Amino acid sequence: MLNFALVGCGRIAKRHSELLGNKQIPDARLAAVCDIKFEKAERIGAQFGVPAYADMHEMMRSNAIDVVVVLTESGHHERDVIALAPYGKHIMVEKPMALTLSGADAMVRVCDASGCKLFVVKQNRFNVPVVKLREALEQGRFGKLVMGTIRVRWCRDQSYYDQDGWRGTWALDGGVLTNQASHHIDLLEWMMGDVETVFAKGATALVNIEAEDTAVVVLKFKSGALGIIEATTAVRPKDLEGSISILGETGTVEIGGFAVNQMKVWNFVHPVPGDEEVMTKYSVNPPNVYGFGHQAYYEHVVDCIINGTQHLVDGSVGRQSLQLINAIYESIETGLEVRVGEGVHESFLGGAK
Numbered sequence: 001m002l003n004f005a006l007v008g009c010g011r012i013a014k015r016h017s018e019l020l021g022n023k024q025i026p027d028a029r030l031a032a033v034c035d036i037k038f039e040k041a042e043r044i045g046a047q048f049g050v051p052a053y054a055d056m057h058e059m060m061r062s063n064a065i066d067v068v069v070v071l072t073e074s075g076h077h078e079r080d081v082i083a084l085a086p087y088g089k090h091i092m093v094e095k096p097m098a099l100t101l102s103g104a105d106a107m108v109r110v111c112d113a114s115g116c117k118l119f120v121v122k123q124n125r126f127n128v129p130v131v132k133l134r135e136a137l138e139q140g141r142f143g144k145l146v147m148g149t150i151r152v153r154w155c156r157d158q159s160y161y162d163q164d165g166w167r168g169t170w171a172l173d174g175g176v177l178t179n180q181a182s183h184h185i186d187l188l189e190w191m192m193g194d195v196e197t198v199f200a201k202g203a204t205a206l207v208n209i210e211a212e213d214t215a216v217v218v219l220k221f222k223s224g225a226l227g228i229i230e231a232t233t234a235v236r237p238k239d240l241e242g243s244i245s246i247l248g249e250t251g252t253v254e255i256g257g258f259a260v261n262q263m264k265v266w267n268f269v270h271p272v273p274g275d276e277e278v279m280t281k282y283s284v285n286p287p288n289v290y291g292f293g294h295q296a297y298y299e300h301v302v303d304c305i306i307n308g309t310q311h312l313v314d315g316s317v318g319r320q321s322l323q324l325i326n327a328i329y330e331s332i333e334t335g336l337e338v339r340v341g342e343g344v345h346e347s348f349l350g351g352a353k
């Protein structure tokens, strides 16, 4: 049985605490929670009968913790992981792992030095249709990849950004690319492979925030395939879709729904047994845009720790996705096409400039 502790008891902590506190993850339990706004920790602590703290160091010293889960504002992940790593416990951190590449590198370094595993939450990789798509790719069913597209068309109005001071700021959050679409950007690169260049435009269309609520990106992958990112939180009056489509020489797959959860197209030049039921069998309606993936992600983390299996999204995988996002911001800010991985990709994100 692994003991999990939460640092940060805000919105996403509800999902984490319910999974752990309601014993929905085999071999895992909620052991303690903390938030600098103590009343938030107290509320979750009381709900699940676990001790609550205002100080993460006191929590780490007072409890037998196996995994500490960092659920603080994105721009604080670096600070909090670096503070927690010396305890030598495994660390799970919500997406995005950090805002700057230097921050991500520092996080990987401290975790390596203290011998703990660093897990970055990318729960959409575990969505039922996404797992099926990845399987088809690994089997080579697409042949030569031609184009990959993601669309995030969600609705986040001013009241969403106003609920907490950090949302939409360069120092602690970023815009739609860093926050909402970071899952889909991760999926696109996971499916299509490394990106060579990006050319992007961003706009702050309908809300008053520092960062962008709308962006488009043209990508060229190292394989020669092309890609498109369309991301906005300026859809009104409600969420429209979160989708990915992969087009290859011998196959086309599109996954849509609000949260990359519905198989929309499953067409292959060379069908195999079972293809006929994919459309109905591999779609799941999630309760919200976070999807069901957190449960599968936790099960994966437990499996990695108990059985020593390779984790799917470690610090270096989280960094790769962050590098792409930073390169996209560099393109938006300079107006130039940017070669991914060349230079440090400094942008306003993380207050680096």
Ligand SMILES: NC(=O)c1ccc[n+]([C@@H]2O[C@H](COP(=O)([O-])OP(=O)(O)OC[C@H]3O[C@@H](n4cnc5c(N)ncnc54)[C@H](O)[C@@H]3O)[C@@H](O)[C@H]2O)c1
Binding pocket: 007, 008, 009, 010, 011, 012, 013, 034, 035, 036, 037, 040, 054, 056, 071, 072, 073, 074, 075, 076, 080, 094, 095, 096, 121, 123, 164, 179, 290
């Ligand atoms: N995977 C997903 O689908 C998903 C969904 C939502 C949010 N997130 C990510 O989760 C993170 C948190 O988002 P949120 O919406 O829950 O934010 P939030 O503002 O609701 O909660 C953050 C909490 O962290 C607390 N905190 C800050 N510093 C602390 C410290 N040193 N010690 C203890 N507590 C501290 C704050 O007081 C706050 O209560 C963000 O990085 C976000 O991108 C991921």
